Amino acid sequence: MTRKPVEVAKRRHTRQVMVGKVPVGGGAPISVQSMTTTKTADVEGTLAQIYALAAAGVDIVRCTCNQIEAAEGLAQIVPRSPVPIVADIHFHYKMALAALEAGVAALRLNPGNLRKPNEIKLVAQEAKDRSVPIRIGVNAGSLHPELYEKYNGATPEALVESAMRELELFGEVGFDQVAISVKASNVPLMIESYRLLSETTDHPLHLGVTEAGPPPGGLIKSTAGIATLLAEGIGDTIRYSLTADPVEEAKAGRQLLEALGLRERKGLDLIACPSCGRTEIDVIKVASEAQAALEELHLPIQVAVMGCVVNGPGEAREADLGIAAGRHKGHLFIKGEIVAVVPEDEMVEALVREAQKIAEEGIEARLAAADPKAVIEANKDRAELLLDKGDDANNSSVTIEKIRRKTKES
Template sequence: MDVNEWKTERRTTRQISVGDVPVGGMAPVTVQSMTTTKTADVEGTLQQIYALAASGCDIVRCTCNELEAAEGLAQIVPRSPIPVIADIHHQYKMALAAMEAGVHGLRLNPGNIRKPEHIKAVASEARDRNLPIRIGVNAGSLDPKLYEKYGGATPEAMVESAQQEIAYFHDVDFDLIKISVKASSVPLMVEAYRQLADVTDYPLHLGVTEAGPPPAGLVKATAGIATLLMEGIGDTIRYSLTADPVEEAKAGRQLLEALGLRERKNVDLIACPSCGRAEVDVIEVANKAMEAFGERKLPLQVAVMGCVVNGPGEAREADLGIAAGNKRGHLFVKGRNIAVVPEDEMVDALVEWAEFINEHGIEAAIDKADTEKAAREAAKDRSALLEEQGDDANHSTEKIVEIRKTASN
């Protein structure tokens, strides 16, 4: 039998966009994860985001629980290779600050922000910015009134919580919505999503919350997420594991590939979205690289970075990458500088080294390289760029000033 005959017919939903990633409709099911670093730790958070992107993550969520986190987001967003969602709890002003920082979406928990006027204020601002919001219902933080009404965290209580939030959004003509109704109990989670799918056509974000560490956490999360996906329910997913978030991204990608919902790739090419420090047209170089790799059977994670100042560190989990600096391309393997080539030879060098790594392995590539010389040259070009452009090439300081104004009003 043709494998396509086994494919599940997906539920028809509205489509929204998180940055440049479509969610819902007939768009591919996307993989999400969440950083575990302090968002105020800009460099640490970016390193984790690049590691997630290299592992198959399409959208990343960062906590925004304090002013320092919002200020960190102002610096993280322009350098992130994938769209960034701010996770908001309790303080609605942090949602306003996160939007000022330039995030691509918000996640609000109806159990934590309960004043209708606060919810509507956030939705109104998101509407004006054309920014999506996920209504993130969680069985563990359900509104006490609904808990009492239904005698516990039942599927019905969770669905009503989501519907109440939708009503607040509709009051201010906001409908860029996706919804989750997560629980740590797989049967509860599955039934809640089934009921929700019957009463709304908004895209749904699937997850078993607090699934725990692998392997038990992987089993629980897969049991819930895969069950719903096979029923055609679900537009974006997250494995909530007590583990390195890279493991979440890998599990999500592998599940979607196993279910035939995402195509398996050869080279997994990631690229920064460019920022004030970029030394090359990142989009052009990335497109040329994709064309050059074509259908080559090279199952590697390859990064194209706009600058040598941040690139090797942010994308250090990639098998191979290249960063521009001072009209030169700096190649790196697992974050270690290995070679320097002229800017117009960047793509050819990437392909050459990718083929070598695929045949001989990472360690052989490092052994082949003059890493000390490559590191010296990279340091020299980093210093030249910092001297020329300063520390804040993205003008993040200006955004931080506006965030502080927003938070203090």
């Protein structure tokens, strides 16, 4: 019987906009975004970063357009970019007009910084004429002073009203190709703002925790906010805003979507045991070496690194490929089935080699090519390890006995 896949909450229905050839909303796959950190006027440097982001899994890239040199740079970048380019506009509406002239796929406007209604409507009209969508990018840190005073701070209601005011101005010129974000650096504020926004409009939503900071804290804050909303079915496109190389943003975004089952796996998913009393190797060291080596292959594969042969292959039976440490040996397994035994110092090389063969031949073919003696040798190693360290290598029975005594006393 085919097992029904487990899924997160059903996605909220939104209208769809097209950012270049990338659909956002309307049931399209959730897209990953990032932003370049180069000067946009540095065409070659910016393109190099865009290509690196695309290779890491980004679907859409945003570049700042804060001066005429940046707009001129966009005119050279857009035709050569492998992904759609969004121009980030803050204070100068003329930079938005210049970016449109440069051929960008979308604009991002911050209503807290670009405030004059006539200028906003002029940009919206130009975008409408060119069929270029706009993201209304509300930010708690740059909220319009009037709204800040009205709500006595940056509240979910204030952030959503800011977006709705901008949307009304767009509506006055008949422009509705709009995505919206209501970002904050405070995670609970960000979550509640998006929840309220999702109840207020059916426009696609771009998720992010702004100014999340450097890893690991920035990764944790961003994941806490973005994953919470995605698990509730809210969100159509995401960005990790990290104080780090933007490629790290791209990797984090892809990995989050893959972990939630919202995008097909494109790269490596490495799992490893946390170590225990039976561990025969330095799991952290081997896992790190395996991750570094396997990531270079750019294969959509799940690989497990397990510290012992007693439970390793069974616990990680869902992995495409894995290795479990025996007595100075590595037991290589595919979907929980032992296929080879290799020397301990060749475990990482064996994983890389087998991953390449799986990519070329497929899992079934590699299972058929298994060494028949490997299972016998693996079972022998497992039996020896159990004999040496026993069934209770972590001495849990002692703790269990204490628990029983405590519960009887009470």
